[in-house]
Amino acid sequence: MPESGPPQFAECDVWMDLGIDFGPWPRFDTTPVTEDEETITHYTYKGVLIKQRREWELSMPAFLDYPVKDRATWEEYRRRYDPTSAERFSDGFAARGLQAREAGQVVQLSGGRETSFFGHLREIMGAEQAMMVMYDDPRLVHDIMDFLAEFMIAIYEQVIPRCTPDMTYMWEDMAYHTASLISPAMFREFMLPGYKKVCSAVKAMGVPFIAVDSDGYTGELNPLWLEGGVDIIYPFEVAAHNDVVELRRQYGKRLRMMGGLDKRVLVWGTEAIDEELERKIPVALEGGYIPTIDHSLPPDIPYENFCYFWERKKALLGVEEG
Numbered sequence: 001m002p003e004s005g006p007p008q009f010a011e012c013d014v015w016m017d018l019g020i021d022f023g024p025w026p027r028f029d030t031t032p033v034t035e036d037e038e039t040i041t042h043y044t045y046k047g048v049l050i051k052q053r054r055e056w057e058l059s060m061p062a063f064l065d066y067p068v069k070d071r072a073t074w075e076e077y078r079r080r081y082d083p084t085s086a087e088r089f090s091d092g093f094a095a096r097g098l099q100a101r102e103a104g105q106v107v108q109l110s111g112g113r114e115t116s117f118f119g120h121l122r123e124i125m126g127a128e129q130a131m132m133v134m135y136d137d138p139r140l141v142h143d144i145m146d147f148l149a150e151f152m153i154a155i156y157e158q159v160i161p162r163c164t165p166d167m168t169y170m171w172e173d174m175a176y177h178t179a180s181l182i183s184p185a186m187f188r189e190f191m192l193p194g195y196k197k198v199c200s201a202v203k204a205m206g207v208p209f210i211a212v213d214s215d216g217y218t219g220e221l222n223p224l225w226l227e228g229g230v231d232i233i234y235p236f237e238v239a240a241h242n243d244v245v246e247l248r249r250q251y252g253k254r255l256r257m258m259g260g261l262d263k264r265v266l267v268w269g270t271e272a273i274d275e276e277l278e279r280k281i282p283v284a285l286e287g288g289y290i291p292t293i294d295h296s297l298p299p300d301i302p303y304e305n306f307c308y309f310w311e312r313k314k315a316l317l318g319v320e321e322g
Helices: 071-080 093-102 118-125 127-136 139-159 184-204 222-228 245-253 272-285 303-317
Strands: 015-019 039-043 049-053 062-065 106-111 167-171 208-212 232-235 256-261 287-291
Touching: 015 093, 015 232, 039 272, 049 245, 071 139, 093 106, 093 208, 127 139, 139 184, 184 208, 184 222, 222 245, 245 256, 245 272, 245 287, 256 272, 272 287
Parallel strands: 015 106, 106 167, 167 208, 208 232, 232 256, 256 287
Antiparallel strands: 039 049, 049 062
């Protein structure tokens, strides 16, 4: 939590990211292609053509076109993923990381949406094409997955020996309300080898934890991520039928968790907040679980409800007042 934040929230551990860029270089031109009073159409830095509303930049855009459609466009696109590009490494990242560790901060190495397998394929092809290509051209998918694994490892090898983070972070978002976007069999064929390769390499370099972020119901994917070498999964959205109490019963501390507290209870009021916390905080007290809200906070939460949630959570966790 920034030092300028409200004092009642100052007990949060500070997380510092090493700030390594895993994205495409050079970037794609993001100058608007067309625009009107309500919308802007432009390419993202990844080369995805989108149309988005002006008034709220976090609204979901319309995705109009993607840069990778087949092997030829993939071979062209991959040229932007040179792991030795100087732009990836900010000056002094290692010194800042070591300084943060000395200050007692948690140091992580995140690549945003770039450090992923299915997530990366979806980002450059679109969800529908990413799933169809697994059937139409599985060899291409294997080649992309192999490339991504080697690309990530090549960057990790340049960074981790200079400042070993407490955690590396991967992003997938490969599930929806009730199931994974692809079958466990498809994950096992296309993504699991890459996870095993990357996680094995990272842990051999001394990183203790590897985390993966996926929205939606991850029940089909959790055992596969664990098999691949992932330690921590986040955020376990409650509305998508994830239950950290049941997951602890099923996996024990082998599955480390973050999230899992239903954000909706902060709208519903103090009684709902109490019920949620009293059921799930005992799992946190056992260890291996950081109890946080299961995704971004919606705008309709009354501030007083958030303050109540925060103080009640601290009390149940036994956090002393600062």
